Amino acid sequence: MKFENKDASLQKRKKQDMKKKPSKIKRHEMFNSNNVPKDARSILEKFDDIVAETRGLNAKQRVFLSSSIKKLSHSLTDDRHSRRVGYMNSAENVTAYISYFQWWNLVRLTRLFSNMPRDAFHLSEKSVAIDIGSGPLTVVTALWLSRPELRTKKITWYCLDLSQNALSQGEEIYLSVAARTISMMKEDDGSAIEPWKIIRVKGELGTDIKEKAELVTCANAFNEMIQGSEMPTDFLAKKYSGEIEKYMAEDSEKTVLLVEPGDPHSARFVTLMRSALIKRGFSPLAPCPHSDECPMTGRTGGKTTTKDGKSAKWCNFSFATEDAPARLLRLSEKAGLPKERAVLSFVLMRKEKDGSEKQNEDSGKLKIRIASNFIKLPEIHKSGYYACSRLGLLLAVDTTNVKPKNGELLEIPEPDSFLPRDAKSGAKMLDI
Numbered sequence: 001m002k003f004e005n006k007d008a009s010l011q012k013r014k015k016q017d018m019k020k021k022p023s024k025i026k027r028h029e030m031f032n033s034n035n036v037p038k039d040a041r042s043i044l045e046k047f048d049d050i051v052a053e054t055r056g057l058n059a060k061q062r063v064f065l066s067s068s069i070k071k072l073s074h075s076l077t078d079d080r081h082s083r084r085v086g087y088m089n090s091a092e093n094v095t096a097y098i099s100y101f102q103w104w105n106l107v108r109l110t111r112l113f114s115n116m117p118r119d120a121f122h123l124s125e126k127s128v129a130i131d132i133g134s135g136p137l138t139v140v141t142a143l144w145l146s147r148p149e150l151r152t153k154k155i156t157w158y159c160l161d162l163s164q165n166a167l168s169q170g171e172e173i174y175l176s177v178a179a180r181t182i183s184m185m186k187e188d189d190g191s192a193i194e195p196w197k198i199i200r201v202k203g204e205l206g207t208d209i210k211e212k213a214e215l216v217t218c219a220n221a222f223n224e225m226i227q228g229s230e231m232p233t234d235f236l237a238k239k240y241s242g243e244i245e246k247y248m249a250e251d252s253e254k255t256v257l258l259v260e261p262g263d264p265h266s267a268r269f270v271t272l273m274r275s276a277l278i279k280r281g282f283s284p285l286a287p288c289p290h291s292d293e294c295p296m297t298g299r300t301g302g303k304t305t306t307k308d309g310k311s312a313k314w315c316n317f318s319f320a321t322e323d324a325p326a327r328l329l330r331l332s333e334k335a336g337l338p339k340e341r342a343v344l345s346f347v348l349m350r351k352e353k354d355g356s357e358k359q360n361e362d363s364g365k366l367k368i369r370i371a372s373n374f375i376k377l378p379e380i381h382k383s384g385y386y387a388c389s390r391l392g393l394l395l396a397v398d399t400t401n402v403k404p405k406n407g408e409l410l411e412i413p414e415p416d417s418f419l420p421r422d423a424k425s426g427a428k429m430l431d432i
Contacts, residue, residue: 025432028115030287030407031319035114039184040145043177044110045325047103050180054172055095066335068096073337076101094169098136100335102173103328105220108342109142109259111319116286120348121147122253123214126154130213130247132205133221134159136170139257140196141177143217151181155196158209167200174198205243212249219259222273223266237272245280254351256282262316262343268298270345271315282349287317289367289409290390296371313386313393313425315371317407318343365411368394368430370404386427391419395427402432 029035043050052062072093113120121143123129131139140157143150161167178195185193201207205218205225226236248254258273260266271294274284283291298314318341321329332338372386377397385404387394396404404410412432419428 024413025402026411027402027404028409028411029405030115030317030409031111031405032115033111033323036110036146037114037148039181040110040114042184043145043180044103044106046327047106047325048099048327048331050173050176051095051099051103054169054176055098057095065096065099066331068092069100069331069335070337072096072101073335091165094136094163094165097166098169098173100328100331100337102136102138103325104332104339104342105138106142106145107321107324107328108344109139109219110146111342112259112344112346113142113146116348120285121150121215121255123150123153123155123255124252127215128156128158128211128213128249129215129217130158130160130209132160132216132218132244133225134161134170135163135166135220137167137174137198138170139217139219139259140198141170141174144174144178144181144196148185151178151185151193154194156199156211157196158199158201158211158213160201160203160205160207160209162202162204164200164202167202171198171200205240209247213247214249214252215255215257216244216247217257217259218244219257220261222258222269223260223263226265226269233269234272237269237276241273241276241280244277248351251353253353254282256349257346258349259344259346262318262345264298264314267314267316267345270347271297274347274349277347277349280351282351284347284349286348287315287346287369287371287388287407287409289369289388292390295388295393296386313371314345315388316343316345317371318373319406364414366391366414368396368410368412368432370396370406370408370410373406374403384429386425387430391415391428391430393425393427395422395425395429396432397429399431404432 048062051057057065131137134140137159140159159167159170175195182193182195201209222240226233229236244256245254256277258270260270274288274294278284278291288294294315296313296315298312321339321342324342366389368387368389370385370387375384375386377384380397382397382399384395384397387396398404402410410432415430419430421427422429
């Protein structure tokens with residue numbers, strides 16, 4: 001009897017020790033849906049009603065919408081080289097775009113923005129922001145939904161796009177979303193909240209803007225801008241980073257947000273923009289846990305494929321879509337475009353007013369960003385995840401059953417100076 005109690009005590013202590021070890025790790029998720037504001041989730045669930053209202057769609061038009069979505073998807077992907085530059089000026093294309101692509105982009109961006117650091121979008125009470133390639137104001141709408149602390153600020157948004165039709169429809173959608181959230185909000189001090197001021201500007205990157213900005217955003221635009229360009233992508237990154245900074249106020253903190261699809265070509269361009277902005281004095285706030293050279297550039301030895309013919313690792317993040325709005329999932333199925341995972345590449349960067357660099361690392365801690373899904377490691381009977389750090393590319397071996405999620409930021413104790421390398425990927429192997 002005594003032996004059984006002692007054995008049980010040892011087992012209990014072992015379980016407690018196993019629980020204690022992972023507690024040394026601080027965790028910050030990238031796509032936690034619980035951090036999306038309640039009013040934003042409510043609006044996203046029935047976003048199709050907002051689209052129908054602003055576009056004046058009747059029940060019959062909504063039924064046949066899926067065919068227009070499928071047609072537009074074809075022109076945006078496999079038939080993109082024959083697509084007209086002003087394709088968003090078509091009423092049919094705009095309706096299809098906001099009904100499907102904007103809806104999915106809002107799901108992606110609200111999830112991402114809601115989980116960013118508290119100071120990610122630190123803006124003055126009266127500030128100016130510029131959204132490049134704004135289309136139907138997806139970034140503006142996503143920021144309003146995901147960052148309630150910004151709703152009380154008097155922000156003037158210059159929304160820049162080649163399509164006035166997309167901008168006009170986007171403004172209507174944003175104002176409708178803002179009106180719904182304002183009606184749901186209860187201000188403790190009773191002060192009134194008003195929608196941000198929207199100034200539509202027809203043009204492309206480089207078009208003159210009357211005011212200088214504290215924040216410049218650009219989502220899902222550079223992938224179209226660089227398509228078919230004969231100029232090297234590193235040259236374009238240098239050029240575009242300079243044009244972005246010209247839009248920004250000299251006497252204020254400067255923040256730049258770039259988001260692109262998570263495909264290799266777009267992700268590599270985000271990496272190049274990161275490097276170009278670092279040379280201009282900006283520091284990455286997210287997803288990068290460091291300001292050193294990116295270890296996931298989409299190239300190995302100057303090539304886009306590895307020796308075994310696989311794509312070189314590029315920086316992208318994803319989350320499963322099972323908890324996406326039910327109506328959107330049904331629409332996706334009906335259009336023949338089911339989506340199991342939402343993927344993106346992004347970088348958030350800041351240049352301090354005094355030109356100082358922001359420190360990413362805490363003393364005695366190493367920050368690593370998980371940049372893959374679960375990987376089986378049969379050689380050592382473990383599982384692992386690729387991760388980015390100031391030590392370079394890591395293969396994080398999950399020895400304590402942490403099970404980090406794609407995109408999660410982990411803060412762990414500083415490892416020993418020597419780390420073995422994975423023979424397959426060349427990544428340094430680190431136990432977590």
